Amino acid sequence: MNDTLVMNGLLRRMLGVLLATALLAGCVVNEQRPMQRVAAERATTEVAEDELLDVGVRLFDANVPATTEQQEKDRVFPEVRKAESRYIPLVIRDTLENTGQWGQVRVLPGDGTGMEVFVDGRILESNGRELRLQLVVTDATGRAWFNKVYEGEADTRAYKDGLSKPHDPFENVYNTFANDLLTARRALTREQRVDLRRVAELRFAADLAPYAFGSYLAKDRKGLYSAVRLPAEDDPVVQRMDRVRERDYALVDTLNEHYASFGGSMAEPYTQWRKANYEELEAEAQARREAITRQVLGAVAIVGGIMAGEATGSSAGSAAATAAVIGGMYAFKSGLDRRAEIKIHTESLKQLGDSFQSEVQPLVVDVEGRTLELKGSAEQQYAEWRQLLRELYENETGLPATAAAAPPGRT
């Protein structure tokens, strides 16, 4: 009687375990609820002139691991990352532009200058399912605004075909950043903003003609620039400098045309890659979960069946124990099968990455080449303007244009 009771209890437990195994194996698919969207704060009224700071988003650090092994381990495809390091700044630029809270927003080459606020970034993770970026914001005075890691899951609605207005699956990440940037700007006083614009202008001027403008800037111990005095508005060198700056903007705009063209070419295959990557990653994760669950529960069922078989004396109990062991073995085997499926998904992810990599590589090479060519010819032009500014300065002042004209410690 006592044995029968024990057996019943064991059988119930085993049945429960088997049921749970089956349930877990079959019902891991969980339907995601629609993601809450974060909206970027848009300007509803005209923004004051002094608040319209120009923003330069520099091309990101692709953060590609040095060794091939590490790249494979982290699933980083170097060419894809390189492409993303150009593409993501474009998305940030568009996001900031659309808010209407800023002046000119431009993507800059890695060493780009001339703007008032700079955004630098590093891609920590980007695989279509998750995006993690480290974003650093500084301004022309050298002041650090913030340094944050932004991360987010993909909004799968962006991957659905037939959307009338496609949006980026990581829009929330970008919008959150845009709102943070706005908050940081609002933390500045009006004087700070005005000074920031002056310093940006003077730094550009000092870069081209340090002998003429170096003394207008001071740099403190923390490395922050400030304007110590201002050049006269009717200074001929200043007037020509302004015209050179217009050309600098034109150059940046032209570069942005190239970047935008690159972004346009990349957008569709990139979205397709991210979508396929997302599906594979999801399937892989699901297979992994199932494999673990089945293997664990299978092992539990086998162990439980063996223990129950030893404890029971009845034929019914023995049969139940045998069934539990067989069921456990089956569950464990199916877990192993799922592990094989993981490998298939992993291989599939690799193939997707390789395929997209070969597709995007020519685009990266093309935009890189054009950018270099344009920058190269612009460099020559800048050298000529530097020379002309030097001649003009010497003509106007009668002094030799040497960088030593700037007081020591100032740039």
Add this chain to the structure above:
Amino acid sequence: MQRRSVGRIGLVVLVVLAALAAGGCATTSETLPSPPQPPSLPSPSSGTSSPSGSTSSSTGGQPSASGGAAESSSGASSGSTPGEPAPQRWPTPPSDSSQASTGQAPDSGSPSGTQGGQAGQSTGSTGSTGSAGTTGTAGTSGGSAGSSSKGSSGGTGGAGNAGAPSGTSGGGSGAGPQSSDDRRAQIDRRFDETFAVFDERMRKEQEAVSQERAARGSGSGSGAGSAAAEGEEAAAGNGDGTGGEGEGEGGNGTGEGQGDGAGSPGGRGESTGGATGTQGGGGGGVGGGGPLGGSGPNTVPADIPDGRDDDIVARQLREAATKETDPELRERLWEEYRQYKKSTQ
């Protein structure tokens, strides 16, 4: 008898005198020094001007030191023939600002060599061959270098004269020391030239990219380019006294020059100087008088949309069309605009 012997004696004396005279002359000619040859002297064998010599065109009469130097050498060679006793006429190359060479050079060269012969004659030497026609190439270098800031020399103009008439306009300038204002104007002109080149490069780049994107039918939007356009508009409207920029192609078909029209209040104009010969040099100057910013005919055809959705290329086409004064060209620009708009829709 006496008369006869006196006559013989007289004859002998005459012969002796003649012999003496002849001997003295020969001695003199032997002792004449040969003229020094300039190191880069072109061969005086040709009496015709090189075609390239006609390319001289000037930028507002701003010549360059190199032009002066090159021309000076050539011009000198044109006046001399081998054995010609005119070494003192070799102009010395300018050391820095070659204003001094300016005046000499134009006189001594000629396209055909005729004036070279004249120059030789003026010094009392034989120089009648006009071999100096080789100076044509000097005209080229003088003209092409006209935009140099050193601006040294009417030598350029001289070069133009030597090589081809097209250098004439350049030859007129370059005399006297430069004042600070002159120098500033010169630097401004160079700024304008380089800006024009740069703007053109950027415009072409942007146009090429836009066309690529239009051809690809990509829907990716970009706000880029607006700043450039705004920048240009600002430059056009700010009344910058030296803002007039012009580009002119001068010369008689074998060369080109850039010229600045000084004093145009804003606006950037480009024109092509189709003039040949002596007018070639002035082509640049004509270019300088480009249309003023915003002052062009504002007659927009009825079928042209308001342009609110224009991209950078369309905006530039529209801007060019509204500023164009020539009705035929204007219509062609509007046609371009229409076609471009169609292609992007």
